[in-house]
Amino acid sequence: xxxxxLSALNVGLETLGVDVEVNIANRGMPTFEIxxxxxxxxxxxxxxxxxxxxxxxxxxPSKKITVNLAPADIPKEGSFYDLPIAIGxxxxxxxxxxxxxxxxxxxxxxxxxxxxxxxxxxxxLFAKEAGFKNxxxxxxxxxxxxxxxxINVYPVxxxxxxxxxxxxxxxxxxxxxxxxxxVLKRQTAExxxxxxxxxxxxxxxxxxxxxxxxxxxxxxxxxxxxTMLARALPGILPLLxxxxxxxxxxxxxxxxxxxxxxxxxxxxxxxxxxxxxxxxGLVGGGNKPHPxxxxxxxxxxxxxxxxNEFPRSxxxxxxxxxxxxxxxxxxxxGRVNYPAKFMLxxxxxxxxxxxxxxxxxxxTCTLREIKRYRKRVSxxxxxxxxxxxxxxxxxxxxxxxxxxVSKFLESxxxxxxxxxxxxxxxxxxxxxxxxxxxxxxxxSHIKKYCLFSPEVEKILAKAGxxxxxxxxxxxxxxxxxxxxxxxxxxxxxxxxxxxxALQYRSRFHGES
Amino acid sequence: xxxxxxDIKNKKYPKALKEIKNPPKRxxxxxxxxxDIFENCLAVVGSRRMTSYGRRIAEKMVRDIASAGITIVSxxxxxxxxxxxxxSLDGGGRTIAVMPCGVNIVHPEYQGELYDDILKNKGLxxxxxxxxxPPDIWTYPKRNRIVAxxxxxxxxxxxxxxxxxxxxxxxAKKYKRRIFALPGxxxxxxxxxxxxxxxxxxxxxxxxxxxxxxxxxxxxxxxxLNFQKAEGLEKxxxxxxxxxxxxxxxxxRMFEIPSSKIGTILSLMTMKGLIFQEGRKYIANY
Numbered sequence: 001x002x003x004x005x006l007s008a009l010n011v012g013l014e015t016l017g018v019d020v021e022v023n024i025a026n027r028g029m030p031t032f033e034i035x036x037x038x039x040x041x042x043x044x045x046x047x048x049x050x051x052x053x054x055x056x057x058x059x060x061p062s063k064k065i066t067v068n069l070a071p072a073d074i075p076k077e078g079s080f081y082d083l084p085i086a087i088g089x090x091x092x093x094x095x096x097x098x099x100x101x102x103x104x105x106x107x108x109x110x111x112x113x114x115x116x117x118x119x120x121x122x123x124x125l126f127a128k129e130a131g132f133k134n135x136x137x138x139x140x141x142x143x144x145x146x147x148x149x150x151i152n153v154y155p156v157x158x159x160x161x162x163x164x165x166x167x168x169x170x171x172x173x174x175x176x177x178x179x180x181x182x183v184l185k186r187q188t189a190e191x192x193x194x195x196x197x198x199x200x201x202x203x204x205x206x207x208x209x210x211x212x213x214x215x216x217x218x219x220x221x222x223x224x225x226x227t228m229l230a231r232a233l234p235g236i237l238p239l240l241x242x243x244x245x246x247x248x249x250x251x252x253x254x255x256x257x258x259x260x261x262x263x264x265x266x267x268x269x270x271x272x273x274x275x276x277x278x279x280x281g282l283v284g285g286g287n288k289p290h291p292x293x294x295x296x297x298x299x300x301x302x303x304x305x306x307x308n309e310f311p312r313s314x315x316x317x318x319x320x321x322x323x324x325x326x327x328x329x330x331x332x333x334g335r336v337n338y339p340a341k342f343m344l345x346x347x348x349x350x351x352x353x354x355x356x357x358x359x360x361x362x363x364t365c366t367l368r369e370i371k372r373y374r375k376r377v378s379x380x381x382x383x384x385x386x387x388x389x390x391x392x393x394x395x396x397x398x399x400x401x402x403x404x405v406s407k408f409l410e411s412x413x414x415x416x417x418x419x420x421x422x423x424x425x426x427x428x429x430x431x432x433x434x435x436x437x438x439x440x441x442x443x444s445h446i447k448k449y450c451l452f453s454p455e456v457e458k459i460l461a462k463a464g465x466x467x468x469x470x471x472x473x474x475x476x477x478x479x480x481x482x483x484x485x486x487x488x489x490x491x492x493x494x495x496x497x498x499x500x501a502l503q504y505r506s507r508f509h510g511e512s
Numbered sequence: 513x514x515x516x517x518x519d520i521k522n523k524k525y526p527k528a529l530k531e532i533k534n535p536p537k538r539x540x541x542x543x544x545x546x547x548d549i550f551e552n553c554l555a556v557v558g559s560r561r562m563t564s565y566g567r568r569i570a571e572k573m574v575r576d577i578a579s580a581g582i583t584i585v586s587x588x589x590x591x592x593x594x595x596x597x598x599x600s601l602d603g604g605g606r607t608i609a610v611m612p613c614g615v616n617i618v619h620p621e622y623q624g625e626l627y628d629d630i631l632k633n634k635g636l637x638x639x640x641x642x643x644x645x646p647p648d649i650w651t652y653p654k655r656n657r658i659v660a661x662x663x664x665x666x667x668x669x670x671x672x673x674x675x676x677x678x679x680x681x682x683x684a685k686k687y688k689r690r691i692f693a694l695p696g697x698x699x700x701x702x703x704x705x706x707x708x709x710x711x712x713x714x715x716x717x718x719x720x721x722x723x724x725x726x727x728x729x730x731x732x733x734x735x736x737l738n739f740q741k742a743e744g745l746e747k748x749x750x751x752x753x754x755x756x757x758x759x760x761x762x763x764x765r766m767f768e769i770p771s772s773k774i775g776t777i778l779s780l781m782t783m784k785g786l787i788f789q790e791g792r793k794y795i796a797n798y
Contacts, residue, residue, distance in 0.1 A: 198761055200761045200770070200771035201760045201771040203771075204771050204772050204775075356791070357793075367590050367622075368620070368622065371622065390792050392792045394761075404765040404766075404768060405765060408764070408765070408770065462783050463779075463783060466782065466783045466785075467782075467783075484772075496776045499776040499777075499779040499780050500772050500773075500775045502779040503760075503775035503776075507789075
């Protein structure tokens with residue numbers, strides 16, 4: 001007797017339909033075989049399925065069982081074939097009816113319950129796009145699939161429960177549909193901007209970076225508050241919009257980064273890989289190409305603390321993703337594309353000892369050491385960072401007594417309000433384009449959307465000679481000025497916007 | 513590029529150098545050997561670990577002095593030496609670098625650009641050592657005697673108590689040349705040497721004219737031109753910055769203006785040349 005159950009397979013972020021064919025033959029030795037390029041984790045499924053069925057109080061058929069995973073020429077990995085295989089066997093035993101257009105997906109535990117499984121979100125997305133009606137997934141992962149109106153998502157707790165459902169004894173209630181906008185969560189951060197005393201310019205730069213999605217580098221002595229500023233950044237970023245939310249959830253679901261019971265992701269990712277992170281860990285790769293930190297930071301923030309301490313090869317690998325917004329990983333067994341549109345936030349010390357230009361501590365580095373230290377980050381990489389700021393060391397005790405400091409203190413919520421407004425303006429502007437933020441503008445967009453008066457042009461020309469701006473920095477300044485103008489809610493870039501943008505030009509790493 | 517060697521018996525040998533006790537027997541050189549260049553020489557020496565104060569003053573004063581036609585002699589080391597060479601080129605003047613090694617070696621090697629610029633601007637690279645002679649610990653003091661010997665006077669910008677700059681000043685004293693010293697804060701260890709020189713009778717330098725007077729040169733006063741270009745708030749900021757260099761955040765607090773606005777003004781002022789930035793701090797260009 002041959003039963004066909006439908007399931008799905010994730011290759012990178014692509015999903016393919018998989019037919020799980022289960023044949024139970026009355027003749028032959030009682031065996032249990034899985035074919036169709038099953039990897040180790042799929043092969044082990046045999047023992048899980050056998051034990052789970054037995055522990056659910058159903059006798060495991062003592063017959064020759066053959067399972068084929070079609071298409072049979074694509075290697076398969078993962079534990080989520082447990083459920084379709086078990087259902088296939090059980091439907092042969094109990095003669096239950098498998099509803100049409102149904103997908104099964106989930107890992108079994110030995111006691112017959114279903115475990116949280118990675119990739120449920122992608123599978124549900126595939127079900128919606130391929131016109132399926134029902135999906136059966138583990139209850140703990142079902143929330144991920146709840147955002148698709150078109151399909152019925154059945155949260156399954158135990159194997160016996162789904163059997164009761166299929167036999168029509170006791171039906172499982174499909175999970176309630178939830179709008180993406182409805183998954184409301186406030187963007188949270190470790191620190192509030194109001195907790196950071198002083199650093200007015202750095203905070204303003206953060207606001208601009210958050211508004212336009214610009215990359216930013218902070219240079220400052222140890223203890224000046226670079227890390228604190230970066231960690232406060234998530235608090236001023238707007239929530240993900242629906243499209244972004246789905247993109248991010250895809251990556252997090254497939255890597256198993258959504259916790260059990262978790263829903264789709266609305267909060268912008270904030271990733272902080274340590275400087276010992278390998279190249280593969282950062283950009284992705286491996287034998288079976290998996291997404292790296294840059295893809296996990298998609299639509300969010302990639303914070304690289306101690307920027308200069310990262311190996312040069314690792315940093316240079318960021319160049320192409322920074323430009324293209326995605327990374328394509330090619331291995332002998334295929335190529336995978338992962339999105340990687342992130343905002344890079346870097347922090348660095350001004351010199352190896354860290355105290356160059358420090359008001360009270362002396363720097364012990366020689367000129368040559370400083371030059372070598374700064375050379376670790378290449379010009380082309382720095383060129384892709386729009387905002388450069390130096391974060392001064394502050395005397396917090398003195399500042400907390402200064403009344404004028406508190407005058408400028410703003411909570412993250414107030415700043416986020418302005419950021420959200422600026423983002424809305426950008427969204428409207430780029431409605432017909434493929435980009436979302438000012439930082440993504442190419443030269444053609446700049447000509448189209450960055451209007452300014454001759455006076456602004458004069459400032460730019462003057463700055464070009466006074467600060468020796470390169471052609472690329474020239475465009476960077478225009479992009480930053482565009483964002484500043486958006487923050488001021490103005491259509492045209494004013495001279496003051498351009499002059500402020502010049503504050504954030506690069507002046508620390510040779511190129512000025 | 514011209515290069516060669518000048519023997520002590522040669523008529524072209526600089527007179528001032530001949531007067532010292534143990535003049536080098538021959539001088540190797542690169543560049544254009546023109547006797548004029550030795551006419552009015554000023555040695556500018558100072559610490560390798562200059563402070564921002566030392567650098568600012570060296571840049572400003574040396575530029576003015578060099579543009580008045582005085583040749584700046586120094587030792588091509590990084591720090592005050594390199595700053596002085598660069599400032600004299602900026603001022604359109606000529607400069608002589610006395611190397612502690614053969615003239616074909618650029619030492620320190622990363623100052624290749626400065627080396628080339630000195631030659632391009634009718635300057636000279638000289639040394640008593642053969643062309644490919646490597647620098648050694650004993651060659652520096654020997655080099656210093658030439659720096660002092662070539663010059664009518666020596667200007668010490670910043671120096672610690674035990675430093676090569678004070679050795680140069682010692683030579684200048686021995687050769688009965690005038691010593692100028694820049695006074696500095698008593699708390700700075702690179703001003704201890706210069707302050708000691710002043711105590712011992714060196715001439716205090718507070719402006720470029722102090723040195724130009726010694727060479728009998730008058731220079732038109734270009735001060736306070738900046739003020740005419742500064743307007744309103746710019747004027748106030750400029751006055752504050754003249755008193756003390758400040759960071760943008762501090763200025764923002766002082767005037768109670770958001771840093772975005774202050775940043776706008778500071779950018780414009782920088783472009784006008786009213787102020788410049790060093791590290792975090794803005795400094796008035798006086």
